[in-house]
Amino acid sequence: MVEFRVDRAGGLPAYLQLVRQVKEALRLGWLRPGDRLPTVRDVVGTSGVNANTVLKAYRELEFAGLVEARQGAGTFVKAGLGTVDPEVMAELRAGLADWVAKARTAGLENEDVDALLRVVLAEEGVEIA
Known part of the structure; x- marks a missing residue:
């Protein structure tokens, strides 16, 4: 839940x-x-x-x-939104958690992580609000 x-x-x-x-x-x-x-x-x-x-x-x-x-x-x-296998999603989440830990060690704050994510998504042609 x-x-x-x-x-x-x-x-x-x-x-x-x-x-x-x-x-x-x-x-x-x-x-x-x-x-x-x-x-x-x-x-x-x-x-x-x-x-x-x-x-x-x-x-x-x-x-x-x-x-x-x-x-x-x-x-x-009533309906789901996930289209990816839950095991794949869990593996990706673990990888992202590792990346965030490295980012924290490097001194990045939430705003830095957010900025990096937005830049990478924009480079992929994804627009986020």
Whole structure:
């Protein structure tokens, strides 16, 4: 099950942070069709956001066709986003974790890592917001 984290200092609204985290969990294979999302009450308790914020995020995910709300049962994953074998994804994640450790040893901060990633993606023709 996904455990939500909300960065109040970040510029992204809390509901979009929740949406992003669900999408990331779907891409990484941590959530799969049929899995139940945490209840609104649980998310409010662990992340400290307002219940309306959680509901807004869940509605956004439902509108995107990724989850479905079942009356009295909760919100369940309806569709996945991951297209890569979970084992391959785990191997790539481990390699990236090693790279980040090397970057930290070299003195890079989050902004430096982000800048490098954006440059490499741009060189590949990928645009990120």
